[in-house]
Amino acid sequence: MKTIKTKFGRRAFIKNTSLAGGGLVLGFSFLNSCKPEQAKEMAVREMPKEWFEINGYLKIGDNGLVTIMSPNPEIGQNVKTSMPMIVADELEINWEQVIVEQAPLNTNLYSWQVAGGSRSISSSWQALRMAGATARHMLKEAAAKAWQVPVDEITAVAGIISHEASGNSAGYGEMASAASLMEVPEEVELKERSEFSIIGTSRKNVDGKKIVTGQPLFGLDVQREGMLIATLAHPPAFGMKLKSFDADSAKQMPGIRDVFSIKLYEDDFKRSAFHHTAFNEVVVVLGETTWQVMQAKKNIKIEWEKASDVTVGMTMFGNDMNVNHPAGLENTATHRSKMEELKARNGRIVRKDGNPDDAFKNAAKIIERSYSCPFLAHNTMEPMNFFANVTENHAELLGPTQTPEWMEPAIAELLGLPLENIDIMMTRQGGGFGRRLYGHFMVEAAAISQKAKAPVKLVYSREDDMSQGTYRPSYSATYRAALDAENNLTAFHIKAGGIPESPLFANRFPAGALDNYLAEDWTIESNITTGAFRAPRSNFIAGAEQSFLDEVAEAAGKDPIEFRLDLLKRAQENPVGETNDYDASRYAGVLELVREKSNWGSDKSGMHRGVSAYFCHNSYVAQVLDIEMNNDQPIVQKVTSAIDCGIVVNPDAATNLAEGGVVDGIGHAMYSAITFKDGAPEQNNYDKYRLIRHSEAPKSIETHFVDNGIDPTGLGEPPFPPIMGALANALYKATGRRHYHQPFILDKPPLVG
Amino acid sequence: MAKFSLNINGKTQEVDVDPNTPMLWVLRDHLKLVGTKYGCGISQCGSCTIHLSGIAVRACMLTVSAVGNQEVTTIEGLSENGDHPVQKAWLEVDVPQCGYCQAGQIMTAAALLEKNPNPSDSEIEMAMNGNICRCGTYVRIKKAVKMAANSES
Numbered sequence: 001m002k003t004i005k006t007k008f009g010r011r012a013f014i015k016n017t018s019l020a021g022g023g024l025v026l027g028f029s030f031l032n033s034c035k036p037e038q039a040k041e042m043a044v045r046e047m048p049k050e051w052f053e054i055n056g057y058l059k060i061g062d063n064g065l066v067t068i069m070s071p072n073p074e075i076g077q078n079v080k081t082s083m084p085m086i087v088a089d090e091l092e093i094n095w096e097q098v099i100v101e102q103a104p105l106n107t108n109l110y111s112w113q114v115a116g117g118s119r120s121i122s123s124s125w126q127a128l129r130m131a132g133a134t135a136r137h138m139l140k141e142a143a144a145k146a147w148q149v150p151v152d153e154i155t156a157v158a159g160i161i162s163h164e165a166s167g168n169s170a171g172y173g174e175m176a177s178a179a180s181l182m183e184v185p186e187e188v189e190l191k192e193r194s195e196f197s198i199i200g201t202s203r204k205n206v207d208g209k210k211i212v213t214g215q216p217l218f219g220l221d222v223q224r225e226g227m228l229i230a231t232l233a234h235p236p237a238f239g240m241k242l243k244s245f246d247a248d249s250a251k252q253m254p255g256i257r258d259v260f261s262i263k264l265y266e267d268d269f270k271r272s273a274f275h276h277t278a279f280n281e282v283v284v285v286l287g288e289t290t291w292q293v294m295q296a297k298k299n300i301k302i303e304w305e306k307a308s309d310v311t312v313g314m315t316m317f318g319n320d321m322n323v324n325h326p327a328g329l330e331n332t333a334t335h336r337s338k339m340e341e342l343k344a345r346n347g348r349i350v351r352k353d354g355n356p357d358d359a360f361k362n363a364a365k366i367i368e369r370s371y372s373c374p375f376l377a378h379n380t381m382e383p384m385n386f387f388a389n390v391t392e393n394h395a396e397l398l399g400p401t402q403t404p405e406w407m408e409p410a411i412a413e414l415l416g417l418p419l420e421n422i423d424i425m426m427t428r429q430g431g432g433f434g435r436r437l438y439g440h441f442m443v444e445a446a447a448i449s450q451k452a453k454a455p456v457k458l459v460y461s462r463e464d465d466m467s468q469g470t471y472r473p474s475y476s477a478t479y480r481a482a483l484d485a486e487n488n489l490t491a492f493h494i495k496a497g498g499i500p501e502s503p504l505f506a507n508r509f510p511a512g513a514l515d516n517y518l519a520e521d522w523t524i525e526s527n528i529t530t531g532a533f534r535a536p537r538s539n540f541i542a543g544a545e546q547s548f549l550d551e552v553a554e555a556a557g558k559d560p561i562e563f564r565l566d567l568l569k570r571a572q573e574n575p576v577g578e579t580n581d582y583d584a585s586r587y588a589g590v591l592e593l594v595r596e597k598s599n600w601g602s603d604k605s606g607m608h609r610g611v612s613a614y615f616c617h618n619s620y621v622a623q624v625l626d627i628e629m630n631n632d633q634p635i636v637q638k639v640t641s642a643i644d645c646g647i648v649v650n651p652d653a654a655t656n657l658a659e660g661g662v663v664d665g666i667g668h669a670m671y672s673a674i675t676f677k678d679g680a681p682e683q684n685n686y687d688k689y690r691l692i693r694h695s696e697a698p699k700s701i702e703t704h705f706v707d708n709g710i711d712p713t714g715l716g717e718p719p720f721p722p723i724m725g726a727l728a729n730a731l732y733k734a735t736g737r738r739h740y741h742q743p744f745i746l747d748k749p750p751l752v753g
Numbered sequence: 754m755a756k757f758s759l760n761i762n763g764k765t766q767e768v769d770v771d772p773n774t775p776m777l778w779v780l781r782d783h784l785k786l787v788g789t790k791y792g793c794g795i796s797q798c799g800s801c802t803i804h805l806s807g808i809a810v811r812a813c814m815l816t817v818s819a820v821g822n823q824e825v826t827t828i829e830g831l832s833e834n835g836d837h838p839v840q841k842a843w844l845e846v847d848v849p850q851c852g853y854c855q856a857g858q859i860m861t862a863a864a865l866l867e868k869n870p871n872p873s874d875s876e877i878e879m880a881m882n883g884n885i886c887r888c889g890t891y892v893r894i895k896k897a898v899k900m901a902a903n904s905e906s
Contacts, residue, residue: 075851076849076850076851076852076888077850078850204844204847205847205849205852207849207852208843208844208847208849209835209844211849211852211855211856212828212835212840212843212844212849212855212856212859213788213828213829213831213835213840214786214787214788214789214827214828214829214856215788216787217852218790218852218853220787220790220791221787223785223787229782254754254771289774289778289782289783290778290781290782290791291771291774291775291778291782292771294794295771379887380851380853380887381790381792381798381800381851381853381854381885381886381887382790382792382851382853383791383792428851428852429851430790430851430852430853430854431851431853431887431888432851433887459791461794462792462793462794462795652847653847656847656848656850656890656893657850659889659890659892659893660850660888660889660890661889662889663889663890663891663892664887664888664889667889685793685794685795685797686792686793686795686797686798686885687795687797691885691887692889692891693882693883693885693891694877694878694881694882694884694891694894694895695875695878695879695882697889697891697892698892699874699892700892701892
């Protein structure tokens with residue numbers, strides 16, 4: 001067996017993995033508490049009498065069964081299956097011998113226990129592999145010692161350790177006890193890609209059986225002895241705050257224990273962007289059951305008042321910033337007119353190459369188009385909720401969060417407890433999409449439990465969830481392209497803005513592919529809170545840019561894929577500028593693959609095709625979307641995706657995720673919006689907020705991955721943004737009309753007559 | 754508050770609740786059957802789908818007092834060992850992403866196949882349109898429904 005030698009001295013390894021997401025702390029106490037209880041339903045597997053901890057990621061039973069901890073939050077991206085697969089592969093164990101457990105937050109053992117930035121696999125790739133490889137090595141060392149033979153003559157494959165010359169052989173379980181006492185190796189050998197036996201093979205969701213049989217898995221399913229249920233009332237509009245409340249009649253209702261208000265953050269608390277909430281003071285209803293507290297809430301007489309200007313100082317990844325929430329009750333109509341005003345002005349110049357002004361002056365043809373999108377609510381199917389049990393010296397938190405580590409300081413601050421007295425554990429999560437990066441609901445649950453002196457599960461109603469804020473911002477982008485008399489693209493100008501942030505990525509394609517390029521941005525402050533939504537900023541700008549390029553290609557009389565490939569060729573061979581943040585050859589690679597796989601160019605009559613390609617979160621995705629008109633209704637028949645995200649750990653699950661990105665993108669571009677009247681969102685449940693449904697999904701989706709052996713680069717977000725461009729471009733082919741403003745279902749020409 | 758004797762998953766269960774309490778919360782909070790999910794509370798998302806006398810209904814707007822002695826089946830009672838053809842197909846196709854809506858999807862699909870063992874694509878879409886999957890697993894759901902249909906016929 002040929003192996004790559006990765007030089008990590010023991011000290012370096014520990015130091016390195018404490019940064020990169022691993023560790024080898026023997027005797028880790030959390031593992032001691034991991035009783036075989038969790039695996040009870042796996043009756044076919046005989047549980048061991050004893051477990052031996054090899055490192056923070058895994059323990060081996062005396063019968064050879066292996067428990068692998070999955071460190072990151074599981075929000076549907078399937079890391080709870082794919083992260084342990086990586087450990088298991090390097091450990092060399094049959095997947096059938098593996099039991100997976102969700103790890104709690106532990107900053108000593110793991111890092112980046114975050115479901116964000118499509119980074120779970122990429123940031124832990126090395127650490128997960130080293131955890132498995134190190135354990136395998138220690139098993140071999142234990143066998144070498146027991147058999148008194150050289151360790152490099154020993155093999156460990158599929159859970160069996162063998163020494164051919166002496167004829168000795170033992171299962172991992174037999175050596176687990178001795179292995180757990182071995183020195184952690186000075187260096188660890190990782191497999192070559194050709195030796196992977198689990199990575200790159202499709203393995204089913206480890207929670208699949210529990211999901212389809214309705215077992216308790218999610219935060220909302222948490223039940224505890226003596227647990228109370230809490231719900232809360234927040235202001236009905238942004239720009240409002242609590243004045244007073246009268247809960248006398250609500251408190252008399254059956255099952256209601258108390259009604260009180262809580263204040264989350266003191267003015268001087270240095271909060272991070274992930275702690276933020278629009279509504280710092282809320283009214284809490286505490287009772288015995290969910291229905292009772294939801295009913296009692298309707299009976300509280302609450303007076304709200306207008307809030308004044310608020311400036312919140314906060315940090316984001318170490319950078320200080322001030323966020324202004326101006327006073328007032330905002331309206332979508334006012335938002336639109338303000339955006340029009342800013343669009344017409346000069347923006348802040350973020351990047352300028354060459355002389356775009358001259359190029360536009362000398363152009364034979366100028367194309368200018370504007371695009372926009374509304375605010376969106378994340379709408380995870382499982383509404384925000386969290387369980388907290390706060391006692392005098394300890395706090396236990398359990399539930400769905402994408403950022404347990406980042407929320408811990410806010411909880412500690414509120415409770416007045418040191419970090420080490422707070423334990424946070426993640427449940428499986430009914431969707432994330434960025435919403436659960438912002439964990440104010442965890443702090444709320446902790447505050448309520450502390451005040452109630454009882455274990456409490458905080459539950460948001462759908463209406464609370466959808467009207468709380470943390471929305472995808474509303475964005476705008478205006479593009480200009482200059483063509484010369486030969487239809488060459490000579491200059492490109494983007495001016496993008498939004499409420500409250502701009503979606504601009506000034507160094508992304510087509511920057512670098514053109515001599516004359518100008519990127520500007522602008523922003524409008526708001527008291528409506530926003531947050532990261534699957535592929536932040538890319539989730540709008542990809543569709544806008546790719547729609548615009550389609551129109552420019554058409555004006556230039558070129559095939560849309562050829563047109564992009566020509567630009568990418570320039571960016572590859574002779575790039576303009578040094579800050580371009582994409583790899584033009586990988587970009588071109590996915591376009592070439594989608595061209596081949598979709599049989600681009602062999603158009604069938606009645607089938608209308610649109611193409612789009614985008615780079616974000618370190619991965620590249622190109623998509624072709626086919627529409628057929630049926631009684632004037634566009635039906636998405638097929639989507640073909642080509643994806644370069646490096647090595648794919650679990651191909652069928654990755655395909656599922658990519659299919660989801662396609663459906664999610666079509667749905668949001670086509671149907672969804674949050675609008676405001678007098679500060680209040682006009683949609684607060686699915687009767688008014690439209691999400692894509694079965695009959696509106698593509699009839700088929702085909703996904704192809706580029707096989708290039710690059711270490712994994714991320715998949716949760718990249719398939720989502722570009723599909724919006726492919727949809728717009730196919731709609732144009734099908735209907736003859738370009739769609740510029742999301743949701744497309746409302747982007748209709750003005751009535752004439 | 755009032756006492757109700759309910760027939761749930763073949764067992765008689767007694768609860769003492771407000772007669773207006775939706776079955777969703779009776780199941781989840783009183784009987785600890787949490788497989789039936791809360792998603793919207795207004796019959797728009799289908800996460801809370803159960804069977805009432807074999808018909809798929811939304812438990813979030815079905816009051817406990819309206820149930821009487823009709824048979825209630827929840828995801829926990831759909832099969833003894835999770836081996837209903839629809840559950841098996843769901844595992845085979847590996848449908849779920851986050852998994853939250855899937856119990857509701859399965860209950861709607863199982864009721865559909867009971868009535869119509871060989872549904873067309875558009876019949877599947879029509880029947881399943883009331884069940885939202887925010888992760889976008891619709892293509893796999895349809896594949897699994899068809900697989901279950903074929904395994905039953």
